Amino acid sequence: xxxxxxxxxxxxxxxxxxxxxxxxxxxxxxxxxxxxxxxxxxxxxxxxxxxxxxxxxxxxxxxxxxxxxxxxxxxxxxxxxxxxxxxxxxxxxxxxxxxxxxxxxxxxxxxxxxxxxxxxxxxxxxxxxxxxxxxxxxxxxxxxxxxxxxxxxxxxxxxxxxxxxxxxxxxxxxxxxxxxxxxxxxxxxxxxxxxxxxxxxxxxxxxxxxxxxxxxxxxxxxxxxxxxxxxxxxxxxxxxxxxxxxxxxxxxxxxxxxxxxxxxxxxxxxxxxxxxxxxxxxxxxxxxxxxxxxxxxxxxxxxxxxxxxxxxxxxxxxxxxxxxxxxxxx
Amino acid sequence: xxxxxxxxxxxxxxxxxxxxxxxxxxxxxxxxxxxxxxxxxxxxxxxxxxxxxxxxxxxxxxxxxxxxxxxxxxxxxxxxxxxxxxxxxxxxxxxxxxxxxxxxxxxxxxxxxxxxxxxxxxxxxxxxxxxxxxxxxxxxxxxxxxxxxxxxxxxxxxxxxxxxxxxxxxxxxxxxxxxxxxxxxxxxxxxxxxxxxxxxxxxxxxxxxxxxxxxxxxxxxxxxxxxxxxxxxxxxxxxxxxxxxxxxxxxxxxxxxxxxxxxxxxxxxxxxxxxxxxxxxxxxxxxxxxxxxxxxxxxxxxxxxxxxxxxxxxxxxxxxxxxxxxxxxx
Numbered sequence: 001x002x003x004x005x006x007x008x009x010x011x012x013x014x015x016x017x018x019x020x021x022x023x024x025x026x027x028x029x030x031x032x033x034x035x036x037x038x039x040x041x042x043x044x045x046x047x048x049x050x051x052x053x054x055x056x057x058x059x060x061x062x063x064x065x066x067x068x069x070x071x072x073x074x075x076x077x078x079x080x081x082x083x084x085x086x087x088x089x090x091x092x093x094x095x096x097x098x099x100x101x102x103x104x105x106x107x108x109x110x111x112x113x114x115x116x117x118x119x120x121x122x123x124x125x126x127x128x129x130x131x132x133x134x135x136x137x138x139x140x141x142x143x144x145x146x147x148x149x150x151x152x153x154x155x156x157x158x159x160x161x162x163x164x165x166x167x168x169x170x171x172x173x174x175x176x177x178x179x180x181x182x183x184x185x186x187x188x189x190x191x192x193x194x195x196x197x198x199x200x201x202x203x204x205x206x207x208x209x210x211x212x213x214x215x216x217x218x219x220x221x222x223x224x225x226x227x228x229x230x231x232x233x234x235x236x237x238x239x240x241x242x243x244x245x246x247x248x249x250x251x252x253x254x255x256x257x258x259x260x261x262x263x264x265x266x267x268x269x270x271x272x273x274x275x276x277x278x279x280x281x282x283x284x285x286x287x288x289x290x291x292x293x294x295x296x297x298x299x300x301x302x303x304x305x306x307x308x309x310x311x312x313x314x315x316x317x318x319x320x321x322x323x324x325x326x327x328x329x330x
Numbered sequence: 331x332x333x334x335x336x337x338x339x340x341x342x343x344x345x346x347x348x349x350x351x352x353x354x355x356x357x358x359x360x361x362x363x364x365x366x367x368x369x370x371x372x373x374x375x376x377x378x379x380x381x382x383x384x385x386x387x388x389x390x391x392x393x394x395x396x397x398x399x400x401x402x403x404x405x406x407x408x409x410x411x412x413x414x415x416x417x418x419x420x421x422x423x424x425x426x427x428x429x430x431x432x433x434x435x436x437x438x439x440x441x442x443x444x445x446x447x448x449x450x451x452x453x454x455x456x457x458x459x460x461x462x463x464x465x466x467x468x469x470x471x472x473x474x475x476x477x478x479x480x481x482x483x484x485x486x487x488x489x490x491x492x493x494x495x496x497x498x499x500x501x502x503x504x505x506x507x508x509x510x511x512x513x514x515x516x517x518x519x520x521x522x523x524x525x526x527x528x529x530x531x532x533x534x535x536x537x538x539x540x541x542x543x544x545x546x547x548x549x550x551x552x553x554x555x556x557x558x559x560x561x562x563x564x565x566x567x568x569x570x571x572x573x574x575x576x577x578x579x580x581x582x583x584x585x586x587x588x589x590x591x592x593x594x595x596x597x598x599x600x601x602x603x604x605x606x607x608x609x610x611x612x613x614x615x616x617x618x619x620x621x622x623x624x625x626x627x628x629x630x631x632x633x634x635x636x637x638x639x640x641x642x643x644x645x646x647x648x649x650x651x652x653x654x655x656x657x658x659x660x
Contacts, residue, residue, distance in 0.1 A: 147561040201550030212554040214542035220531030224542040224556045231477040233570045
């Protein structure tokens with residue numbers, strides 16, 4: 001494989017930002033984009049330097065020159081878009097949240113495994129150099145045994161029932177938009193969650209405008225997550241261990257620095273330089289996996305993606321929040 | 331009333347520290363102590379400058395010269411010790427947690443009200459100058475409308491099944507020891523909790539060695555609490571509002587400074603000097619109330635103490651933690 005030839009499904013702002021990252025990687029080729037209309041595909045291709053523009057997702061998925069597809073559609077369409085690409089034999093990286101619930105995730109993961117194709121959730125924050133460093137620091141016992149953590153991700157958007165953020169049909173609400181980052185971080189630091197519960201404020205449109213959740217990661221390890229779309233939070237993640245604690249500086253989800261605090265020994269500041277466009281780390285990980293013939297990433301394993309969604313399902317169950325089309329107990 | 335004449339029930343370390351605070355207040359008189367043995371009462375009285383030493387709680391409660399009793403026994407004895415004093419017509423301030431559960435709290439509050447006597451939970455952290463300032467700052471809209479908060483209180487104690495901290499018979503565990511501070515703070519900042527849930531790690535002795543809880547304060551306001559007796563946490567409290575957030579510096583429960591952060595306007599540091607012995611503020615509030623003829627404090631109202639314990643009961647229910655002697659559903 002010389003340059004990895006990328007296709008993108010979806011022509012929105014996140015697809016543009018991902019394309020910028022690909023353009024910055026010498027071993028990536030921005031080959032083709034697929035949109036719901038030829039017109040928007042053409043515009044996206046011109047603006048982002050793509051070679052081909054397909055007027056449907058089906059044509060993009062069937063393009064024989066595409067090696068890997070980045071799925072950048074709204075969350076409720078992820079599962080079907082990923083399936084479309086897998087059925088055409090493509091490797092796929094799908095924007096977060098991977099799917100709307102764990103049942104959908106299980107379905108697409110099973111398909112990828114059956115067909116022997118690469119698949120990964122595009123949990124971009126996990127691939128930053130500082131996060132790699134954090135995993136090493138935790139594994140090395142810098143704060144003793146990690147036991148608990150708190151993590152928050154909240155911003156204040158104007159209330160707009162027509163916006164994706166507040167529309168239940170588009171998987172609106174804090175959990176799928178930003179809570180998923182927090183649950184995934186907790187999973188990375190303390191192990192995949194085995195239980196989840198919490199409380200939320202469901203707004204006028206019925207989606208969670210803010211929530212406070214607790215997760216059990218097994219072995220007595222617990223995390224606490226706060227997120228919202230109507231309240232700004234500090235954007236910090238703090239892991240508490242038996243011998244100290246560690247805080248990723250704000251915004252933790254685009255991490256550049258952390259402080260390790262141990263009683264009696266003072267604070268240690270750890271910095272890792274970050275590229276302007278953070279998607280480069282995620283895209284580089286995908287290409288590293290493809291070149292190595294891997295079917296999934298060790299940094300963001302598929303079983304962990306499913307565990308995270310399982311916990312999110314359990315938390316939503318405690319709130320009584322179901323998205324349109326979800327069955328009771330799904 | 332010239333000097334307020336104090337009695338103390340219990341002769342442990344917290345009683346000593348409270349006595350130091352009384353000694354620093356010119357309008358307080360350390361009149362009498364009551365302990366379970368004459369010997370320990372004598373020793374405490376000598377060491378802490380008390381005028382009289384009673385060899386039983388009953389004798390202390392019956393001492394006609396005592397105006398107000400500070401109850402400083404282990405939590406499971408609070409309710410009966412408070413009742414003893416109220417039945418002798420004494421004003422009472424009871425160390426936190428006020429009682430082990432809300433049912434006990436309702437019982438003693440009802441007794442105080444029936445007898446027209448002053449009663450207050452000794453939630454010392456609420457009376458610091460910085461907390462008074464915080465209440466004003468929040469009421470004044472410095473961070474817009476307060477919507478969420480996170481608060482933590484965890485320390486690492488050695489595991490010792492014989493210690494009060496781990497003994498279910500003495501109301502051991504993180505919730506009653508330090509979690510109550512967090513729940514009470516959340517109540518003060520966002521309003522009394524109306525619901526609570528969470529997850530905990532129950533250790534070998536059956537009590538909560540750490541927990542993550544979520545509280546609903548009505549109107550969509552939510553808080554997130556983490557606490558533990560086997561894991562050290564940063565000891566911070568952060569209130570998120572619609573226009574910014576506010577963080578009390580560590581340790582938040584003995585507060586001396588807070589930072590108000592608003593996007594675009596930079597951070598504002600607020601400091602309030604603190605006496606060496608923080609109990610002076612609590613004792614002063616009690617004497618202010620007594621001199622004003624009040625039956626309870628507006629800073630720590632009895633109904634709020636009950637709401638906090640109600641929420642703690644609900645959270646423990648979610649964990650399946652009941653203390654010996656508590657009935658199912660108590």
